[in-house]
Amino acid sequence: MxxxxxxGSGPGGIAACEAIRRHDASGEIVVIGDxxxxxxxxxxxxxxxxxxxxxKNLFPFSQxxxxxxxxxxxxxxxxxxxxxxxxxxxxNHTTHPVVYDRLLIATGSTAMRISNPGCELEGVVKxxxxxxxxxxxxxxxxAKTALVVGGGITALxxxxxxxxxxxxxxxxxxxxxxxxxxxxxxxxxxxxxxxVDEGVHIHFHTELAEIIGNRGRVAGVKxxxxxxxxxxxxxxxxxxxxxxxxxxASGLKTDRGVVVNDALQTSDADIFAAGDVxxxxxxxxxxxxxxxxxxxxxxxxxVAGLNMAGQTTFFHKEPAxxxxxxxxxxxxxxxxxxxxxxxxxxxxxxxxxxxxxxLPDAIAAQSNFDVNRLRVLVGTSxxxxxxVMGDQTLSKAxxxxxxxxxxxxxxxxxxxxxxVPLGDLIADFWTRWKTTDxxxxx
Amino acid sequence: MPxxxxxxxxxxxxxxxxxxxxxxxDAARCVQCGICSFNCPIGIDVRRHAWRGEPVKDSRCxxxxxxxxxxxxxxxxxxxxxxxEPEKLDFRGLLEAAQQSLLxxxx
Ligand SMILES: Cc1cc2nc3c(=O)[nH]c(=O)nc-3n(C[C@H](O)[C@H](O)[C@H](O)COP(=O)(O)OP(=O)(O)OC[C@H]3O[C@@H](n4cnc5c(N)ncnc54)[C@H](O)[C@@H]3O)c2cc1C
Ligand code: SF4
Ligand code: SF4
Numbered sequence: 128m129x130x131x132x133x134x135g136s137g138p139g140g141i142a143a144c145e146a147i148r149r150h151d152a153s154g155e156i157v158v159i160g161d162x163x164x165x166x167x168x169x170x171x172x173x174x175x176x177x178x179x180x181x182x183k184n185l186f187p188f189s190q191x192x193x194x195x196x197x198x199x200x201x202x203x204x205x206x207x208x209x210x211x212x213x214x215x216x217x218x219n220h221t222t223h224p225v226v227y228d229r230l231l232i233a234t235g236s237t238a239m240r241i242s243n244p245g246c247e248l249e250g251v252v253k254x255x256x257x258x259x260x261x262x263x264x265x266x267x268x269x270a271k272t273a274l275v276v277g278g279g280i281t282a283l284x285x286x287x288x289x290x291x292x293x294x295x296x297x298x299x300x301x302x303x304x305x306x307x308x309x310x311x312x313x314x315x316x317x318x319x320x321x322x323v324d325e326g327v328h329i330h331f332h333t334e335l336a337e338i339i340g341n342r343g344r345v346a347g348v349k350x351x352x353x354x355x356x357x358x359x360x361x362x363x364x365x366x367x368x369x370x371x372x373x374x375x376a377s378g379l380k381t382d383r384g385v386v387v388n389d390a391l392q393t394s395d396a397d398i399f400a401a402g403d404v405x406x407x408x409x410x411x412x413x414x415x416x417x418x419x420x421x422x423x424x425x426x427x428x429x430v431a432g433l434n435m436a437g438q439t440t441f442f443h444k445e446p447a448x449x450x451x452x453x454x455x456x457x458x459x460x461x462x463x464x465x466x467x468x469x470x471x472x473x474x475x476x477x478x479x480x481x482x483x484x485x486l487p488d489a490i491a492a493q494s495n496f497d498v499n500r501l502r503v504l505v506g507t508s509x510x511x512x513x514x515v516m517g518d519q520t521l522s523k524a525x526x527x528x529x530x531x532x533x534x535x536x537x538x539x540x541x542x543x544x545x546x547v548p549l550g551d552l553i554a555d556f557w558t559r560w561k562t563t564d565x566x567x568x569x
Numbered sequence: 570m571p572x573x574x575x576x577x578x579x580x581x582x583x584x585x586x587x588x589x590x591x592x593x594x595d596a597a598r599c600v601q602c603g604i605c606s607f608n609c610p611i612g613i614d615v616r617r618h619a620w621r622g623e624p625v626k627d628s629r630c631x632x633x634x635x636x637x638x639x640x641x642x643x644x645x646x647x648x649x650x651x652x653x654e655p656e657k658l659d660f661r662g663l664l665e666a667a668q669q670s671l672l673x674x675x676x
Pocket of ligand 2: 598599615
């Protein structure tokens with residue numbers, strides 16, 4: 128009987144269990160997790176904050192599902208991997224190392240912390256997991272004013288959550304616009320305007336210097352320019368980093384994340400990595416990159432699981448894409464759309480991909496209709512990325528066109544003509560492509 | 570160029586096709602947040618269908634569109650019954666087939 132051990136019960140870990148079970152009915156699967164809750168929807172935390180769902184809705188699997196998977200959950204933190212004798216030391220179970228034949232590291236990522244004076248005060252929060260969400264909800268009951276610093280999707284999810292709970296929100300941006308390395312200026316402005324409409328106070332060119340406490344709790348903040356702001360909650364979303372320490376300490380090859388080959392195998396043949404923690408080769412850019420996205424975590428976990436069960440399979444990275452809500456506006460980000468750094472983020476954000484910023488030589492074509500905005504990045508003969516805000520009619524089309532590297536030469540010149548109705552042009556092209564080349568679909 | 574209008578028109582005429590269609594998920598967009606299941610008036614676990622990439626073929630489905638409208642990520646849509654073959658919609662199977670065909674190409 129084979130022993131499979133999975134560290135982390137996120138979508139990567141769970142998908143690995145499913146893949147293993149599909150091919151090995153009798154092997155033992157142990158899932159080690161340091162959160163007591165097991166598998167739940169991390170992106171769903173945003174909707175827990177807004178009150179759209181309750182806690183129990185976060186859990187996709189029933190007891191029956193777990194029975195079906197036949198996996199054992201071990202609550203505790205994996206402290207050390209000992210590749211030489213194929214064991215994992217788990218906190219609170221140190222006298223009984225867990226033995227593995229095949230191991231998966233699916234430890235996800237964790238929020239980066241700030242180190243400003245006062246950062247340890249009660250009332251300074253982040254949003255990584257269910258405990259964090261509970262903390263924010265509890266604090267929001269009493270809090271009148273909150274400050275949010277950071278960028279990307281998570282910062283706005285916290286903003287939205289607090290606004291919907293009746294907390295007055297200030298949002299500090301270091302630069303002159305929101306998410307400047309993924310969105311273009313118009314897109315940033317669309318989001319900012321909507322935030323202002325919701326009553327959010329955005330402070331541009333403003334940086335947090337110090338959090339001021341009163342009896343151990345947040346009472347206000349001071350900016351680098353010396354301005355003071357009274358508040359009782361400070362939420363930080365300045366990016367995440369892969370939880371690669373465990374892999375690092377056991378001598379596995381790491382870079383920004385845990386380095387894997389296209390079978391998702393680490394530098395140790397019996398140890399695999401998947402999800403936010405894995406640094407995976409991306410054929411679109413020719414680089415090895417990080418994603419912090421649900422779907423790739425699941426797909427990678429599944430492929431790693433297949434390999435662990437002896438079904439040699441390669442992971443083929445699709446262009447990254449994410450559908451999300453920014454200031455209540457449904458937004459799809461596909462492939463490469465921006466470049467450079469964002470002063471509000473120290474690393475990759477949640478729901479992010481390094482691919483989004485791998486903008487090679489491409490020309491942007493864009494068009495506005497009402498609040499709906501469409502931007503596509505036109506390469507020499509393909510579309511390499513796109514952002515669809517508002518009406519999502521075309522997001523699937525653009526995703527398939529980017530993913531399949533469809534030759535867009537017939538409409539390329541049109542796409543780049545200023546003022547062209549981009550939506551119609553792409554819809555028309557898409558309809559024709561679908562009917563003439565339907566076999567390439569999905 | 571009428572194509573976009575046509576697609577939008579399809580949206581507008583959705584009501585007319587409700588009776589003859591299923592709710593179909595695009596699994597790759599789903600983040601398992603549970604909003605769909607929570608809002609289904611008769612308690613169908615739409616999220617589970619989205620995880621598996623299977624259409625909601627539950628005869629109790631009212632095709633009320635609540636799940637489709639509430640999903641924050643455009644995962645769900647109505648599709649006519651005769652437009653797809655259900656066995657092809659096994660998401661895991663599809664992925665596996667795709668990955669393994671790649672494997673074949675490698676060799
Ligand atoms: C608020 C929020 C919003 C998000 N929004 C989006 C979005 O819009 N779209 C999108 O695609 N993605 C989004 N994501 C990201 C998505 O949830 C992650 O990409 C995905 O969960 C990654 O899955 P994973 O399996 O790699 O790891 P995770 O889901 O992070 O799970 C890893 C688990 O391992 C545990 N663990 C770590 N180290 C150890 C250890 N040593 N021992 C034991 N257990 C350990 C962790 O506690 C955690 O429970 C969001 C995430 C958050 C938090
Ligand atoms: S509401 Fe949408 S994203 Fe959420 S679980 Fe349902 S289908 Fe998935
Ligand atoms: S269409 Fe209505 S009844 Fe059918 S699954 Fe969706 S919410 Fe439930």
